[in-house]
Amino acid sequence: GRFRGEIEFRNVWFAYEGEDWVLKDVSFKVEPGETVALVGATGAGKTSIINLICRFYDVNRGQILVDGVDIRDMRQSDLRRQIGVVQQDVFLFSGDIKYNIRLNDTEIDDEKIREVARYTNAHRFIETKPNKYDEEVTERGGTLSAGQRQLLAFARALAFDPAILILDEATSAVDTETESLIQDALEKITRGRTTIIIAHRLSTVQHADKIIVLHKGRIRECGTHEELLEKRGLYYKLYLL
Template identity: 65%
Template sequence: GGGHALEGSITAGVLVSFLQYTEMFFRPIRDLSDKYNILQTAMASSERVFKLLDTRPRVVNVQSPHVVKRLQGKVEFQNVWFAYNDEEWVLKNVSFAIEPGESVALVGHTGAGKSSIVNLLERFYDIQRGHILIDGTDIHLYDQESLRKNIAVVMQDVFLFSGDIAFNISLGDEKIDEETIRRAAQMVGADEFISHLPYGYRQPVGERGALLSTGQKQLLSFARALARDPAILILDEATSSVDTETELRIQKAISTLLANRTSIVIAHRLSTIQHVDRIIVIHKGEIREVGTHQELLALGGIYTKLYELQYKDRKARLKVSASANDSATGGGAYGTADADPDVRGT
């Protein structure tokens, strides 16, 4: 084509038109190839989705389940043995009781079985041996939906939908009105930052809460739980991903959060659980120690070792921070080990 254009047998316009028509001719073929790749990917994905949808649930309601509107909140584990598979026990002969309105913390190393207790309480799994009772009734006799409506869980990783703040607190529940949303936000200190947003409670949060900080998302998860006014509140590592300032704001409201409801707190930071009524120390699936913060420190056991380990780690980080401040300002550091929020109450 270029040679003919130079010879003058065709014009430059004809040559350009030919190239454009060639591009237009092959474009559907390329599109067809792309569509085939998309179809193959969709078929592979749909196979996994349909397999999941066809999976029969392992945990089902009994024939005539007990539907309850409001639980009192008494929780009992009686000689509970549990394993996710047949190879290894996660919980071994676990027994404890939590009275209505009592706050209890579960403490232990990663993998000790703390989160498994929470999963069993919501009946995501059934136990192999023993009994779990709520208000004196075996947990498997309750209707699963009504049981879970009475339990609110605040996790470390907060999931927010692409709506506004009000929707992410109420989750579209028409029973939760604007007044309830605002009251819940005020109780956890979230109203302070919400009121400074351009659209307040109608402020979009972005996809998965991308427009909010980690601390702000955590406060919204607290407000979401309180708006439901659950009989049982579970805080699963709920403050481990927030900064110290946000954690202190949460701690100011924590006594209000746990009031008049059964509360189970799982936390790595032992400073966040010193206010609870009892602390249960779990080690390798077994309950090893039970008592208050001061009682467990006096025992000098597993809890004391965990506490001292956190103290040393916190102290080392403060020294590093102080050295950085000295280098940057040429003056003394403002942070000291005495200000350590993880060692209050000692």
């Protein structure tokens, strides 16, 4: 069945092979349906947290639980369907647009592909391509702009109606027109899902239910935008930059 979308880090320590600690004793909990923002300077460990939730890597110490279950005890295929990820560098496969939305999951039919493309505002640009949903793209994008690749990535991430959505700098490489298309769709897209959002522009994270401020691999502060401003700590400093 569908996940509820609760995520919990319990005393997580993590290092990339042979390197220093990147995450040090990180603990936090995200309730189902909440939107949480991760902020902090470059190298603070934001993307590494995402890499662990997706199990691109495993923790060295501690635990990550989704709906109370250690993700190491879950099936990769479940995690992949229940966690939608959009990262800054969109990975495309040579094949048509349809394939790039559904990948190898043949249970996603043409109707479902169109539905999710409409829902994420990708449909409009797809309709402008000579072959529409059958337009061939290459790993480097082919005829797609950076913004169009990003819209495609949103459609792919939402194809399975995931309980958890992760956006890592997801609009930083796109033109302003695409960004506003994404912003338009975002409220609808995140509704009813647990959302983790990483953005350098702090203006885009102020409405999060909770903001986690990372500093050199540790959680420095956590709270709402208002609480963190009032605290006049690291978030306040980053916000003034």
